[in-house]
Amino acid sequence: MNDLVTRINNLSREQSLEAAKYLSASLGASADKVAKERTALQPLTEQPYANAADIEALARLLLLSAAAEPDYQVAVEKAVDGAGVRQFILGGAEIVVISSLALYALQLVITKGKAQTDEVVKITEEAGKKSVEVRKTVRYGVGSKLADILGGYFGLKK
Amino acid sequence: MAQEAAFSVSWMQDKDEVQSALTRIGCDLVQRGAISPEVLPALYDFSNGREISSRMLGARASQPSAQEALLANYRAAVSSSGKSADVFFFLEGESTVFVGHISASGGVEIIGDLGIAPKHLTEMRNAFRGALRMANPADSGDIEREIDGWDQVEARMSALVLSHTAAHAQILFLPGRALTGLPLHLMRSSAGKRLIEEYVVSYSPNFTTAAASHSVTGRSTGGCAVVCVTAQKDGTDFQQTALDAAARLVKLLEQSGSADYLKQGAADHRAVGDAMKRATEIVFLCHGTTAGFEGGYGICLADEGDLPPRVLSVEEFPEQAKFILSWRDIEVAPSVVASIACSSGLTEIGGGGVRFGLEQSLFSAGTHTIISPLWDVEQRSALSWVEQFYENRFAHSDWTIDRAYQQTCLDMRDQYRHFFFWGPFAMNVSAIGGKEAA
Numbered sequence: 001m002n003d004l005v006t007r008i009n010n011l012s013r014e015q016s017l018e019a020a021k022y023l024s025a026s027l028g029a030s031a032d033k034v035a036k037e038r039t040a041l042q043p044l045t046e047q048p049y050a051n052a053a054d055i056e057a058l059a060r061l062l063l064l065s066a067a068a069e070p071d072y073q074v075a076v077e078k079a080v081d082g083a084g085v086r087q088f089i090l091g092g093a094e095i096v097v098i099s100s101l102a103l104y105a106l107q108l109v110i111t112k113g114k115a116q117t118d119e120v121v122k123i124t125e126e127a128g129k130k131s132v133e134v135r136k137t138v139r140y141g142v143g144s145k146l147a148d149i150l151g152g153y154f155g156l157k158k
Numbered sequence: 159m160a161q162e163a164a165f166s167v168s169w170m171q172d173k174d175e176v177q178s179a180l181t182r183i184g185c186d187l188v189q190r191g192a193i194s195p196e197v198l199p200a201l202y203d204f205s206n207g208r209e210i211s212s213r214m215l216g217a218r219a220s221q222p223s224a225q226e227a228l229l230a231n232y233r234a235a236v237s238s239s240g241k242s243a244d245v246f247f248f249l250e251g252e253s254t255v256f257v258g259h260i261s262a263s264g265g266v267e268i269i270g271d272l273g274i275a276p277k278h279l280t281e282m283r284n285a286f287r288g289a290l291r292m293a294n295p296a297d298s299g300d301i302e303r304e305i306d307g308w309d310q311v312e313a314r315m316s317a318l319v320l321s322h323t324a325a326h327a328q329i330l331f332l333p334g335r336a337l338t339g340l341p342l343h344l345m346r347s348s349a350g351k352r353l354i355e356e357y358v359v360s361y362s363p364n365f366t367t368a369a370a371s372h373s374v375t376g377r378s379t380g381g382c383a384v385v386c387v388t389a390q391k392d393g394t395d396f397q398q399t400a401l402d403a404a405a406r407l408v409k410l411l412e413q414s415g416s417a418d419y420l421k422q423g424a425a426d427h428r429a430v431g432d433a434m435k436r437a438t439e440i441v442f443l444c445h446g447t448t449a450g451f452e453g454g455y456g457i458c459l460a461d462e463g464d465l466p467p468r469v470l471s472v473e474e475f476p477e478q479a480k481f482i483l484s485w486r487d488i489e490v491a492p493s494v495v496a497s498i499a500c501s502s503g504l505t506e507i508g509g510g511g512v513r514f515g516l517e518q519s520l521f522s523a524g525t526h527t528i529i530s531p532l533w534d535v536e537q538r539s540a541l542s543w544v545e546q547f548y549e550n551r552f553a554h555s556d557w558t559i560d561r562a563y564q565q566t567c568l569d570m571r572d573q574y575r576h577f578f579f580w581g582p583f584a585m586n587v588s589a590i591g592g593k594e595a596a
Contacts, residue, residue: 014391022294032290049471082296088500088534089389089447089458092471151382 014081020059023079024101034100181253211366213522231369246336250276279336290533381416383433423463446500449484456484456513491523498540503530533581539579
């Protein structure tokens with residue numbers, strides 16, 4: 001698993017977005033299922049280029065959270081293997097699509113079908129910096145815009 | 159002015175309805191024997207790529223004589239080429255898609271329909287394209303099986319096409335709207351064979367394009383050009399791989415004359431525009447991207463020495479269009495254009511059947527063959543595909559470009575099991591009787 005985490009950490013921004021796309025698809029996310037996620041992410045996706053760091057953080061959070069679950073590790077490995085080998089430069093529209101799919105997939109990974117999420121996902125703040133903690137095994141620093149979106153999406157108590 | 163603008167919006171909406179109703183009525187009358195099937199090509203062009211026809215023919219495009227001459231021009235083009243082609247074109251009514259056919263001997267008929275409404279076929283097409291976009295090159299899976307209903311449509315279409323195709327004939331698809339962008343050359347027969355494995359298959363946007371005589375614009379003076387632009391996102395390993403492949407291609411092309419080589423920071427809009435004016439053939443080893451609203455898919459170039467950035471968001475930053483060669487930028491083009499840029503062979507369909515993509519301006523600027531991918535390709539297999547294509551052309555000087563295209567698909571199929579890698583390139587043609595460039 002450590003090796004997989006290292007590989008995820010070594011991905012470039014575009015590779016992490018692409019890997020998140022492949023992982024989301026393999027977990028069953030598709031454009032017709034993500035209306036709620038699309039709405040939730042609007043503060044970021046209105047300007048995808050300007051908010052690329054937050055969208056990248058969402059992609060990495062998905063990859064790291066899934067890598068921490070034995071059930072998903074093979075899927076994460078394949079997603080990382082496939083990232084960055086297409087002859088394509090991502091545009092704003094693609095980033096918007098990927099972010100919605102990644103949030104949908106993150107919800108699948110985090111909740112595993114259960115409604116209660118308070119115990120498995122938390123947003124913490126230390127010295128003015130926010131982090132998302134998943135199952136006490138994954139901790140990833142995020143911007144306050146993304147933290148607010150995730151808090152609202154997962155219904156976390158403030 | 160405001161009133162005119164409001165009128166034009168409603169007119170565009172009505173136009174789609176009129177086109178659909180006219181197609182349905184026309185096909186119905188042909189099937190009843192009330193009118194000649196020879197009107198079908200004009201009916202097709204009425205709904206597909208009229209902007210391309212206008213660019214090619216100017217004011218003549220809308221004259222009845224031009225509509226009437228479509229079939230005669232097409233027959234003359236085939237006759238002068240000495241090729242034997244079976245043409246399949248798709249006419250969209252309200253509740254089904256009719257399949258038209260022009261046989262190698264020139265006879266026109268409706269041979270059946272796909273049994274699916276254009277609206278649903280469009281949804282299926284979008285799902286197919288979405289599945290290709292989401293496919294992981296490291297784990298491609300069974301993409302076609304993911305598309306609900308595709309098996310049935312494919313079986314029906316394949317049965318119609320194969321039962322009306324002469325042995326050793328070439329197949330030309332005019333895909334209409336709903337089927338545009340789908341890899342019809344990879345259609346499977348009931349025996350599991352893909353069409354391209356047994357036939358030379360090409361595409362054309364409409365009959366005006368297929369039958370063009372290429373007196374369209376100023377022609378280029380000769381020679382070839384290779385454009386190689388990697389991106390800031392590429393690692394040094396792939397950058398070197400791409401540059402090595404480009405250098406080999408230049409060496410190969412120099413065997414038949416001069417070859418311009420534009421690489422990396424030197425390949426900006428101006429340099430590429432000049433090369434397109436000079437060359438009879440150009441190869442783009444570049445990335446692809448989307449070129450913003452109604453820009454379709456474009457090819458990434460350098461600007462002022464800078465490689466294309468890691469992310470291109472033209473909607474957000476319109477100035478980033480300087481890194482993209484889109485249909486809006488092309489005035490004069492070589493006879494043959496080959497590109498590995500992702501999805502650069504895709505065309506988006508707008509209201510009234512307007513086709514947004516590189517084909518629109520390439521065909522009207524003098525190109526007769528475009529070889530480019532219908533989806534976002536894997537880099538190394540795409541580079542290999544293009545290299546193999548040119549090796550085949552130069553190793554077999556008696557082959558037509560179509561034959562070399564088909565053989566390249568077969569060669570690559572032997573190297574890569576999944577069609578995702580060997581089958582992305584489509585051959586889109588104008589002037590079916592056009593002369594070979596090499």
